[in-house]
Amino acid sequence: MGASAFSHFSTGMIVARNHDHIVYQLDPKDGQGTASVYAVMPGVEVISLSFQASRFIPTLHSKRNILELNHCQEGRAECKMKDGCLQYIGEGDLFMNTMSNHSDCIELPLGCYKGINITIDLEKLAEQLSDYLPDLPIDLQGMANRFFVNDECFFIQAKEEIQHIFCGMYSVPIEAKSTYFRLKVLEMLIYLYYFDIASETQKTIYARQQVDIIKQIQKRMTEDFERRFTIEELAQQYCISPTVLKTTFKGVYGVSIAAYMKEYRIRQAASMLHKTSKSIGDIALAVGYKSQSKFGAAFKEIYEMSPLEYRNQIRLN
Structure with a gap:
């Protein structure tokens, strides 16, 4: 063969x-x-x-x-x-x-x-x-x-x-x-x-025009990730209904907008912990968390360790 x-x-x-x-x-x-x-x-x-x-x-x-x-x-x-x-x-x-x-x-x-x-x-x-x-x-x-x-x-x-x-x-x-x-x-x-x-029920097939709008929204949110957009605000700005926005976003990216942006912010924070000497409080603010304790809880949920433990582990490695 x-x-x-x-x-x-x-x-x-x-x-x-x-x-x-x-x-x-x-x-x-x-x-x-x-x-x-x-x-x-x-x-x-x-x-x-x-x-x-x-x-x-x-x-x-x-x-x-x-x-x-x-x-x-x-x-x-x-x-x-x-x-x-x-x-x-x-x-x-x-x-x-x-x-x-x-x-x-x-x-x-x-x-x-x-x-x-x-x-x-x-x-x-x-x-x-x-x-x-x-x-x-x-x-x-x-x-x-x-x-x-x-x-x-x-x-x-x-x-x-x-x-x-x-x-x-x-x-x-x-x-x-x-x-x-x-x-x-x-x-x-x-x-x-x-x-x-x-x-076997077949999955929803999404219109390309709707998907293009969702990708524009994802780009907007990730480029300005320290800001917290509301569903209503994005829907109005991009002329799409809130329901279609939520369902199509999940269809394209596999998770809700909130879950996607939460992980995106934490991944950005991990990069900052690795590449900068900024304080954990400053990094929390930079990725859109006003509360350092909420930031710490979100970080631990994804990385299974605190931001400080993550930074110390990176330095040891």
Whole structure:
């Protein structure tokens, strides 16, 4: 099995390769990332992705009859699909699509992403699947068609069964990855074969115009993070209803405005504790906390230690 049967990252530089996998060092916009591509069966590749960036260009395939499975372990991804809709993948979610409705660009609203992408050439795998599952005659094309009757993508929200399949794929030792990935792909196919499609409610699809407004609001709040904006104030300024503002923001960033800004402020404070000699009281004010005790409680909630303990630990390290 060749290590790269049909995957190629045009922005990537190959930094390692052997008979069954290739590791790309990627150069996405405003950051860095890696993609490790494993050929695990004829027509099947498992790609382990890790990014600290704002966006990246995914691998594209010349063949159309390819099924993609995308699982998110950490972070969040915004997929701009060919049909114009925006899909958001959060931690634990599984997103499925075909190459007839692929994403040309993936935005990372939280600036990071870690996940696994499985690409399946349905025709190529179908020729040999019975060798791997002799007692279960899975019709791959028929199975895929079930998921895309009404659309060319399908969303399975985070659930225990999905976590069970994917959790070990992120930690298995490198020498066992190809074999382990092969077993997990087969387990995934069996799971999808018996999956009750009617039981899975599909996530809301957000209009691009609304998402653009939400991103403007996020930019405004993070650029002026010491100030505390109200929902009503932002809604009025950007001509959007408070309800749409709240629901769309959570759809894009995965959390409420309050939770997002709380963590953003604390992350900024941690950077100041690390890079400056400002007092903890001054840093609390700089990130929008008039009460040092409330700042300390919020900081401990995220970092599991007080601001002083964090600064002392950084200095020791």
